[in-house]
Amino acid sequence: xxxxxxxxxxxxxxxxxxxxxxxxxxxxxxxxxxxxxxxxxxxxxxxxxxxxxxxxxxxxxxxxxxxxxxxxxxxxxxxxxxxxxxxxxxxxxxxxxxxxxxxxxxxxxxxxxxxxxxxxxxxxxxxxxxxxxxxxxxxxxxxxxxxxxxxxxxxxxxxxxxxxxxxxxxxxxxxxxxxxxxxxxxxxxxxxxxxxxxxxxxxxxxxxxxxxxxxxxxxxxxxxxxxxxxxxxxxxxxxxxxxxxxxxxxxxxxxxxxxxxxxxxxxxxxxxxxxxxxxxxxxxxxxxxxxxxxxxxxxxxxxxxxxxxxxxxxxxxxxxxxxxxxxxxxxxxxxxxxxxxxxxxxxxxxxxxxxxxxxxxxxxxxxxxxxxxxxxxxxxxxxxxxxxxxxxxxxxxxxxxxxxxxxxxxxxxxxxxxxxxxxxxxxxxxxxxxxxxxxxxxxxxxxxxxxxxxxxxxxxxxxxxxxxxxxxxxxxxxxxxxxxxxxxxxxxxxxxxxxxxxxxxxxxxxxxxxxxxxxxxxxxxxxxxxxxxxxxxxxxxxxxxxxxxxxxxxxxxxxxxxxxxxxxxxxxxxxxxxxxxxxxxxxxxxxxxxxxxxxxxxxxxxxxxxxxxxxxxxxxxxxxxxxxxxxxxxxxxxxxxxxxxxxxxxxxxxxxxx
Amino acid sequence: xxxxxxxxxxxxxxxxxxxxxxxxxxxxxxxxxxxxxxxxxxxxxxxxxxxxxxxxxxxxxxxxxxxxxxxxxxxxxxxxxxxxxxxxxxxxxxxxxxxxxxxxxxxxxxxxxxx
Numbered sequence: 001x002x003x004x005x006x007x008x009x010x011x012x013x014x015x016x017x018x019x020x021x022x023x024x025x026x027x028x029x030x031x032x033x034x035x036x037x038x039x040x041x042x043x044x045x046x047x048x049x050x051x052x053x054x055x056x057x058x059x060x061x062x063x064x065x066x067x068x069x070x071x072x073x074x075x076x077x078x079x080x081x082x083x084x085x086x087x088x089x090x091x092x093x094x095x096x097x098x099x100x101x102x103x104x105x106x107x108x109x110x111x112x113x114x115x116x117x118x119x120x121x122x123x124x125x126x127x128x129x130x131x132x133x134x135x136x137x138x139x140x141x142x143x144x145x146x147x148x149x150x151x152x153x154x155x156x157x158x159x160x161x162x163x164x165x166x167x168x169x170x171x172x173x174x175x176x177x178x179x180x181x182x183x184x185x186x187x188x189x190x191x192x193x194x195x196x197x198x199x200x201x202x203x204x205x206x207x208x209x210x211x212x213x214x215x216x217x218x219x220x221x222x223x224x225x226x227x228x229x230x231x232x233x234x235x236x237x238x239x240x241x242x243x244x245x246x247x248x249x250x251x252x253x254x255x256x257x258x259x260x261x262x263x264x265x266x267x268x269x270x271x272x273x274x275x276x277x278x279x280x281x282x283x284x285x286x287x288x289x290x291x292x293x294x295x296x297x298x299x300x301x302x303x304x305x306x307x308x309x310x311x312x313x314x315x316x317x318x319x320x321x322x323x324x325x326x327x328x329x330x331x332x333x334x335x336x337x338x339x340x341x342x343x344x345x346x347x348x349x350x351x352x353x354x355x356x357x358x359x360x361x362x363x364x365x366x367x368x369x370x371x372x373x374x375x376x377x378x379x380x381x382x383x384x385x386x387x388x389x390x391x392x393x394x395x396x397x398x399x400x401x402x403x404x405x406x407x408x409x410x411x412x413x414x415x416x417x418x419x420x421x422x423x424x425x426x427x428x429x430x431x432x433x434x435x436x437x438x439x440x441x442x443x444x445x446x447x448x449x450x451x452x453x454x455x456x457x458x459x460x461x462x463x464x465x466x467x468x469x470x471x472x473x474x475x476x477x478x479x480x481x482x483x484x485x486x487x488x489x490x491x492x493x494x495x496x497x498x499x500x501x502x503x504x505x506x507x508x509x510x511x512x513x514x515x516x517x518x519x520x521x522x523x524x525x526x527x528x529x530x531x532x533x534x535x536x537x538x539x540x541x542x543x544x545x546x547x548x549x550x551x552x553x554x555x556x557x558x559x560x561x562x563x564x565x566x567x568x569x570x571x572x573x574x575x576x577x578x579x580x581x582x583x584x585x586x587x588x589x590x591x592x593x594x595x596x597x598x599x600x601x602x603x604x605x606x607x608x609x610x611x612x613x614x615x616x617x618x619x620x621x622x623x624x625x626x627x628x629x630x631x632x633x634x635x636x637x638x639x640x641x642x643x644x645x646x647x648x649x650x651x652x653x654x655x656x657x658x
Numbered sequence: 659x660x661x662x663x664x665x666x667x668x669x670x671x672x673x674x675x676x677x678x679x680x681x682x683x684x685x686x687x688x689x690x691x692x693x694x695x696x697x698x699x700x701x702x703x704x705x706x707x708x709x710x711x712x713x714x715x716x717x718x719x720x721x722x723x724x725x726x727x728x729x730x731x732x733x734x735x736x737x738x739x740x741x742x743x744x745x746x747x748x749x750x751x752x753x754x755x756x757x758x759x760x761x762x763x764x765x766x767x768x769x770x771x772x773x
Contacts (some may be wrong), residue, residue, distance in 0.1 A: 631760070632758070633757075633758030633760045633761025634754070634755065634758060634761075635757075636682070636691075639682060640683060
């Protein structure tokens with residue numbers, strides 16, 4: 001009795017200990033957004049960056065402290081990491097079960113995401129101090145960054161799926177605002193619209209999935225959903241799996257719809273088309289949103305619902321294959337692109353595909369849950385090296401004033417630090433030991449090897465391609481031909497630019513040594529991960545082969561790349577044109593949807609809806625002009641009509657109506 | 659003395675009613691029209707009285723109505739005469755054809771926009 005009481009007190013104290021500061025983590029960026037968007041232009045146009053950065057620094061420190069507190073001090077009860085509700089506010093109540101809360105849920109993945117988001121966001125804030133300096137809408141830029149950081153933090157700490165959906169849409173809006181930041185450029189406007197519409201289209205399915213899941217499990221809470229829909233004996237589970245629709249159970253459909261929502265945000269094939277275009281935004285934004293945080297929201301969503309996915313094999317297969325196809329598909333396209341940000345965009349898509357299929361091949365709990373841990377680990381390491389790549393690319397673009405590979409080359413002497421960090425990040429993403437990417441990719445490959453050999457083979461091929469295109473990019477920017485004579489008076493950049501690059505490079509090197517399985521696993525227990533030297537031979541060999549090929553082709557300017565791309569002929573051309581996916585979409589929307597749905601709809605609107613209104617007006621006007629002669633102005637005529645009316649009424653009353 | 663049959667009296671009142679109606683529709687002079695209206699009212703009065711007398715002897719409802727109608731007819735005549743005097747002041751005529759200001763003026767085609 002006393003023990004129970006103490007236990008109860010203890011967990012209560014725990015929640016209390018977080019609740020004193022946890023809300024400041026998302027609210028400080030929101031404060032930055034509110035202040036800068038209301039007063040920024042007038043009062044803080046030059047100091048906006050500093051204000052936002054300082055507020056975010058506090059957030060970052062708080063989330064690091066939360067991580068320390070959760071992972072190392074009191075997160076564990078009986079050796080299992082327990083989810084903690086650090087804050088809870090009941091917002092909308094529909095009935096006694098179904099209600100929408102606003103809360104803060106702390107568990108291993110959300111705490112990990114808190115750290116990733118705040119750290120990367122802080123680096124981007126600092127980098128932007130240099131990159132965006134002198135922009136006319138400097139304060140607006142920081143306001144949008146604050147809004148984005150707030151929404152993303154809110155998304156990962158959501159206690160229920162509806163709260164997550166709200167922040168999910170907020171993230172979409174802030175991404176839209178930031179992609180369209182240079183709204184004077186028509187291409188940026190088009191890109192922001194495209195990103196918004198494509199992700200919004202996917203979110204429609206997400207919403208349907210939420211409603212089905214909410215209906216079936218009678219709750220929106222992640223905890224309750226997972227509890228009811230993974231318990232194979234419960235009435236909810238049986239009703240959700242026994243009802244079928246087009247050959248798949250309701251639960252499978254719901255999970256597939258939720259996954260489509262995640263795939264839209266995470267730019268999975270075939271909803272990836274917005275991501276490469278989203279590179280129209282400022283480069284630091286790409287580093288934050290389109291590399292490290294928002295695009296992994298889909299992975300996070302699947303991971304959040306993972307126990308439910310794990311009991312439903314069909315949906316896991318969907319996740320696996322969509323992830324795998326995206327990974328390979330994007331890697332092939334990345335080999336042929338010439339815009340450095342687009343190469344990085346496709347590389348992001350490919351790496352997120354990795355995370356997705358790692359979740360797909362995973363099981364729940366114990367050794368089978370390796371894929372889950374690997375996926376989260378890759379998310380963690382990828383956030384650092386990919387944002388580093390984007391920031392370094394931003395530095396290069398700032399130096400060259402161009403995105404095209406052909407304008408670059410030989411920059412290693414002009415930008416030594418950028419060169420060094422870019423090289424480190426390339427090694428990491430290629431999976432060369434002992435950098436962080438090696439460890440996470442290794443785990444993913446091991447998990448897929450244990451489950452499905454075909455997945456493993458494709459993943460290995462993708463891994464080699466990744467090494468190839470990253471080093472193609474690296475050599476094309478920093479080696480290849482000699483640098484043209486540049487106007488180098490402004491040098492490489494200030495401290496505000498170098499500091500984030502160096503810090504992220506350090507994180508890229510050390511992040512792999514974090515014993516990730518101890519902290520994050522599918523069931524909260526410690527997962528021992530070992531390094532299998534023999535197993536690593538194949539991936540490392542693939543990576544080195546890719547690097548070697550890239551060195552052979554691109555280190556010095558030569559004719560070989562052109563010859564090889566010619567020998568691939570049509571395949572190269574279609575990969576260069578991104579396999580015509582955009583054209584297919586345009587064909588479907590413009591030719592099919594427009595002609596078969598929009599045109600008839602417009603016709604109905606014009607002729608039937610408008611026609612009814614116009615017809616009514618026409619009939620009224622015609623009748624009134626026809627009978628207006630009755631109003632003659634002669635009293636006796638009126639009396640006659642009156643008398644006639646009375647006579648008719650008299651006839652009716654006397655003879656007919658009796 | 660044999661009593662007058664009810665049909666005769668009804669014939670009288672009907673005749674009176676239609677004479678009044680005829681006068682109302684054919685006369686252009688407002689005073690004549692007013693007199694015609696009085697005829698119509700009186701035909702109704704006769705109806706009330708005769709039905710009361712022949713079918714509900716002992717009751718007074720019909721007589722009451724008659725008295726009401728006579729009172730109202732007097733008031734109506736006063737109001738109508740006042741209107742006629744005012745009309746004469748503004749139009750210098752009491753011909754009903756001369757007071758046709760309420761007539762709808764002819765509209766040009768296409769005024770409603772949808773025609």
